[in-house]
Every structure is written in C-alpha cells, then in structure tokens.
Amino acid sequence: MKQYNINNLTEHAVDLLKRLIKAPSYSGKEEMAAKLIKNDLESNGVRFLEKGNNTWTYVAKSDKPKILLNSHIDTVFPCSGWQQSPFAAVEEDGKIIGLGANDAGGALVSLLMAYYTLKDMDLDFDLIFSATAEEEITGAMGIESILPLLGNVDLAIVGEPTSMKLATGEKGLMVFDIKSEGEVCHAAHFQGQNAIDHAIADIQKLKQINFGDQHAKMGATKLSVTQILAGKQHNVTPEECCMVVDVRTNELISNKKILKIVQKELESKVTARSTRLNASFIDKKHPIVQIANDLEIECFISNTISDQAVIPFPSVKIGPGDSLRSHTADEFIYIDEIKHGIETYIKILSKLKL
Numbered sequence: 001m002k003q004y005n006i007n008n009l010t011e012h013a014v015d016l017l018k019r020l021i022k023a024p025s026y027s028g029k030e031e032m033a034a035k036l037i038k039n040d041l042e043s044n045g046v047r048f049l050e051k052g053n054n055t056w057t058y059v060a061k062s063d064k065p066k067i068l069l070n071s072h073i074d075t076v077f078p079c080s081g082w083q084q085s086p087f088a089a090v091e092e093d094g095k096i097i098g099l100g101a102n103d104a105g106g107a108l109v110s111l112l113m114a115y116y117t118l119k120d121m122d123l124d125f126d127l128i129f130s131a132t133a134e135e136e137i138t139g140a141m142g143i144e145s146i147l148p149l150l151g152n153v154d155l156a157i158v159g160e161p162t163s164m165k166l167a168t169g170e171k172g173l174m175v176f177d178i179k180s181e182g183e184v185c186h187a188a189h190f191q192g193q194n195a196i197d198h199a200i201a202d203i204q205k206l207k208q209i210n211f212g213d214q215h216a217k218m219g220a221t222k223l224s225v226t227q228i229l230a231g232k233q234h235n236v237t238p239e240e241c242c243m244v245v246d247v248r249t250n251e252l253i254s255n256k257k258i259l260k261i262v263q264k265e266l267e268s269k270v271t272a273r274s275t276r277l278n279a280s281f282i283d284k285k286h287p288i289v290q291i292a293n294d295l296e297i298e299c300f301i302s303n304t305i306s307d308q309a310v311i312p313f314p315s316v317k318i319g320p321g322d323s324l325r326s327h328t329a330d331e332f333i334y335i336d337e338i339k340h341g342i343e344t345y346i347k348i349l350s351k352l353k354l
Helices: 006-021 031-043 101-118 143-149 195-208 255-265 287-294 335-351
Strands: 048-051 054-057 066-072 090-092 095-097 126-132 155-158 166-170 172-181 222-230 240-249 269-272 299-302 315-317 332-334
Touching (some): 006 031, 006 095, 006 101, 006 335, 031 054, 031 126, 048 143, 054 143, 066 101, 095 101, 101 332, 101 335, 166 287, 172 195, 172 255, 195 222, 195 240, 195 255, 255 269, 287 299, 332 335
Parallel strands (some): 066 126, 066 155, 155 315, 166 299
Antiparallel strands (some): 048 054, 054 126, 090 095, 095 332, 166 315, 172 240, 172 269, 222 240
C-alpha cells in the first residue's frame, strides 16, 4: 500500500466537516452540502455523477467486484438546548461542535479521505464513494433513488457513528396504524361494541403472535404499542380507537409477511406506513467480518435504522463518533475519532479481498 499522511488527511477531513456544518442541510434541502462535496471531489480530480442531492463517484466498467462507501449529508433539525449556533462549527478541546458533526459528518469525511487514499491503488475491487440525501427521513430521494444507477455492487460500507465498531446487522422497522371500530352511545346506557374494548383485545393478540424462529443475533421481531387515541368525553363511548405500533424486525421474515400475519390475526384494520425498511444481516464468514475480527474490531447488531435498510446487497455499518450523541444539543465529534476512523477504513479496505 502506498504511503499516506494521516495528519494531512485528518486536516482535510476536519476542514470539510466544518464547511458542511456551516451549510444547513436538512433532509430534502441538502443543496449546499451536496455542492461542497462536489467541489471537493472536483478539486481532487475525481469524476462524479449526481441525481438530486445525491453525488457518487464514476467507475469505469470492469470485471472487478464493487464496494460502495456511503454516508449521508442531511441532518435533523436542531433540538432545544444548544449553547451556541448549531452551524458555528466550533473547534474546542479537541472536538468539533455542530449539527451533523457526529451524525454523520465525521463518518462522511472519513470515508471520503479513505476513498482518496485508495482510489488509484490496484485493489481487487473498484471503489465507489457516495454522499446521499434524505437518510434522516428514510426518503425515497436518497440512496434508494440511485441504487439502480450504480450497477452491480458486492458490498456497502455505510458510515454512521458506531464508535468504529462493526454493525454486522441492523433491525428493520415498520410503523402500523391500527383502527378499532365501535358504536357511539351514552356511557350510562351502553350495551353495544366499545372500540376501546376491541383495541384491548387486539393488543393481547399482538403479544401472542408467533412470527417464527428467533434470530441468533437479532432476537425476535418486537411489536410495541406506542400511541393510543380514543374518545372525546367521559360519558360517550368512542366510535373508534386508533393505535400506533412500532415494529422492529429481524432478517428471518420480511416486513410484508409480518404485515399480512398481523392483518389476519386482528379484527381491527391494520395498515403499514411503509414496508421498505427491512432488516439486514451479513454472514460471520464474510471477508469483511473476518478482517474485523483480525483487527479486533468489536461486532454488534444495531437497533437504529440507516441507509442499510434499503440496500439490497451485503452491507455493514461502521464509523467514528458515538450514536448516543446523535440528534442532541451541542452535538460533537472528537478530531481523534475522525483520525482513527480514516486509519481504520484504510486498514479494512487494504486487507479486504472479495
């Protein structure tokens, strides 16, 4: 492997991260951040393609396997409690403070530095770097919109704050809207069907549904009732009771099949807001997992959703920063975390053979 200067790469990454923080890039409105990425690629002589606010590097046709290095450029809106502007990109005490610094700016710039270092090397695979939109809202105009344009990809490395642990799996997500119907009547005289009673009965049924085997690493599919709305006043029985159910799925059963099972078992009307966000899991014998073991990188199953949920080919999630800092006031990432992220990405990719 050719020599690289980690200090220069880290300095470049930090400078780009600061500029990204100063350019508000809420989901669906990432134009300024996308322009910064394109300018950086262009200044480093890298050809790229674009669609919407998504940018990815051009790869000439070859017979080599392809590895996608992906992270997102969008952020959530800042929460309350910030002690300074979320867009100030303040550097103090060895860290960069700003909206998106941790999620996922640090991973984004670290992956890009690894790409710059390795793109011209004679590797066993071709590298594609992509900086994509709408991850925070799992929007259809993010990475999902460009996957058909990338051709056959053999592996994706998704940059998210994992403290440089390797997520070999990620639980899927669905949200169910469940509506139970009843009869409106004065509570003192009611003898008919109460929508709340129907909802309670269906909640009990939800707890008893068997979705099949428990995944050795991900565990069982988990359903949690998180919202209930019914009734307008104390002496009138409600005509409907509406519930929201959070569903966390494993890789052993598809989201669409889970939806069909629930619809069959419940009397209430069940609709899914989306079935797109499926679970993902990569085999422990995959070369990238073996390399992680060799490098003593901890592997784990992630409970949080990322772009992995819409990627149909093998993928892992790894990046500098701490997931617990994401979406918090005064979000930050340590410069040393970025440096370590760049070095680790380069080590993994340098050793990887598909």
